[in-house]
Each structure stands twice: as structure tokens, then as C-alpha cells.
Amino acid sequence: MRINLTSVLVDDQDKALRFYTDVLGFVKKTEVPLGEHRWLTVVSPEDPDGVELVLEPDSHPAARPFKEALVADGIPFTSFAVADVHAEFDRLKGLGVVFTQEPAQMGPVTTAVLDDTCGNLIQIAAM
Amino acid sequence: MCRAGAGGCHGHDASRLRRLLPHQGVTPVTLLSGKCPLAYCSVVGDVFKALADPTRRAILDELQERGGQTLFELINRLISRHGLSSTRQAVSQHLEVLEAAGLVRSRREGRYKFHDLDTSPLKAIVERWHID
Numbered sequence: 001m002r003i004n005l006t007s008v009l010v011d012d013q014d015k016a017l018r019f020y021t022d023v024l025g026f027v028k029k030t031e032v033p034l035g036e037h038r039w040l041t042v043v044s045p046e047d048p049d050g051v052e053l054v055l056e057p058d059s060h061p062a063a064r065p066f067k068e069a070l071v072a073d074g075i076p077f078t079s080f081a082v083a084d085v086h087a088e089f090d091r092l093k094g095l096g097v098v099f100t101q102e103p104a105q106m107g108p109v110t111t112a113v114l115d116d117t118c119g120n121l122i123q124i125a126a127m
Numbered sequence: 128m129c130r131a132g133a134g135g136c137h138g139h140d141a142s143r144l145r146r147l148l149p150h151q152g153v154t155p156v157t158l159l160s161g162k163c164p165l166a167y168c169s170v171v172g173d174v175f176k177a178l179a180d181p182t183r184r185a186i187l188d189e190l191q192e193r194g195g196q197t198l199f200e201l202i203n204r205l206i207s208r209h210g211l212s213s214t215r216q217a218v219s220q221h222l223e224v225l226e227a228a229g230l231v232r233s234r235r236e237g238r239y240k241f242h243d244l245d246t247s248p249l250k251a252i253v254e255r256w257h258i259d
Contacts, residue, residue: 071238073215074197100239101200104193107207113199 009058010118016055067119074100076123085110085126174248177228183221185209190244
């Protein structure tokens with residue numbers, strides 16, 4: 001058994017695809033129409049055969065209150081690894097990304113937290 | 128009314144104190160003479176109670192270093208810098224005590240909530256016991 005997928009619950013798949021590719025820099029891996037929504041995944045260009053991130057619709061009624069509660073407390077839904085948090089922060093700030101936590105040293109890890117514009121906070125982290 | 132009460136500690140805001148203590152029939156001068164009604168004392172007491180806990184003091188340290196923190200950032204700073212692995216609920220309750228004492232202000236910005244340090248209630252301490 002191995003882990004090949006992880007997902008974020010997004011309020012709009014088109015908007016999510018733009019943000020996760022054009023802004024964060026991932027690339028689209030699969031797109032399969034499924035009625036109202038699509039099976040839509042992206043991967044890191046640094047690891048195109050690695051874990052896929054599913055941009056999954058948050059249409060279940062329980063999803064929105066859950067997401068809003070996490071955002072209010074500043075809690076990221078998931079975390080991505082970067083080589084240099086400060087450099088990534090500067091790059092993303094330049095693209096208009098909103099951060100709820102600027103880069104901070106947390107023990108051995110440096111982290112920052114950004115808004116994915118689809119109802120989630122995302123942490124970026126470097127050891 | 129806790130927040131308005133904390134502001135009243137400075138003693139110069141007579142009208143605010145009278146609003147807080149309409150039934151007392153006393154002036155702030157009387158209050159500052161030491162014969163203070165319970166309602167006024169409890170406001171100052173909240174500051175001391177808030178400062179009595181080491182985790183709450185660590186929260187103030189971290190908010191002094193960087194203002195505008197989310198609950199998540201504060202929890203991570205307490206763990207990674209102070210070895211204080213408090214639960215989210217515990218840190219949330221500490222923040223409520225600090226807010227009641229006027230030492231922390233929280234603000235909502237859209238869907239986010241940020242916390243800031245407010246040291247103004249500490250003036251009541253140095254005004255009461257002067258530093259030479």
C-alpha cells in the first residue's frame with residue numbers, strides 16, 4: 001500500500017486550477033469530467049510522478065463550516081515543502097498572494113501560511 | 128464591559144468611570160485614594176491574574192515580537208520556542224483572559240482573526256507604584 005493522492009476542498013475548480021498552477025507553480029496531471037465536477041489533479045513539476053493533489057469540490061454542506069472554522073483560527077488545511085520559505089514568500093507576495101502568517105522560525109522548521117483563494121489556508125515549510 | 132473597564136484604569140477618564148459605577152456616587156479622586164469600590168479593583172485585578180500565568184506571559188512575549196498573529200501561529204510559537212504544548216482550546220482560553228484584562232486585542236479581518244498586544248493596562252501598575 002502506498003499514498004498516491006491528497007486533496008484540498010475548493011469552492012471553484014477552475015479558480016483552484018488557476019491558483020495552484022499559475023500562482024503556486026504546480027502542473028495539471030489529470031482532468032476527467034464527472035458530471036457537474038471533474039476529477040482534477042495537479043503535481044509538482046519537481047516530482048511529476050509523485051503524489052497528486054486532488055482539487056476536490058467542497059459542495060458537501062459540512063465542508064464550508066469546517067473550512068471557515070479552520071481559516072478563522074489560522075489553521076492550514078495542508079502543508080507543502082519548499083526549498084526557501086522567505087524566497088517563496090517574496091515571490092508569492094509579488095503575485096498578490098495574501099499571507100496570514102509571514103515566515104517564522106518554528107524550532108527546526110521555517111513556516112509561512114497563505115490563502116489559496118478557494119477557502120483554505122496552506123502552509124509552506126522548509127527544514 | 129471588561130474592555131471599557133480596563134481603559135478606565137488610567138484614572139483620568141472620569142466620565143467613563145462614572146458610567147461604569149453610576150450607583151457608587153463617587154468621583155475618580157475618591158477611587159484613586161485607595162478606597163476603591165470592588166468593581167474598580169476587579170478591573171486592575173484582572174491584569175494581575177492575567178500576568179500570573181507563565182503561558183499567558185509567553186503569549187505576550189510572542190505578540191510583542193510580532194503583532195497580528197493567528198491562533199495557529201501563537202500555538203506553534205508556544206510549542207517551538209517555549210516548549211509549551213498547550214491545546215488549541217487552552218490557548219484560546221488564555222487569550223480570552225488576556226483580552227478581558229485588555230492586554231490583548233483581537234480583530235477580525237474578513238475571514239481571518241488576528242491578535243495584537245496592548246500594554247496600556249500596564250500603566251496602572253507603574254502609576255500605582257512609581258519607578259524611580
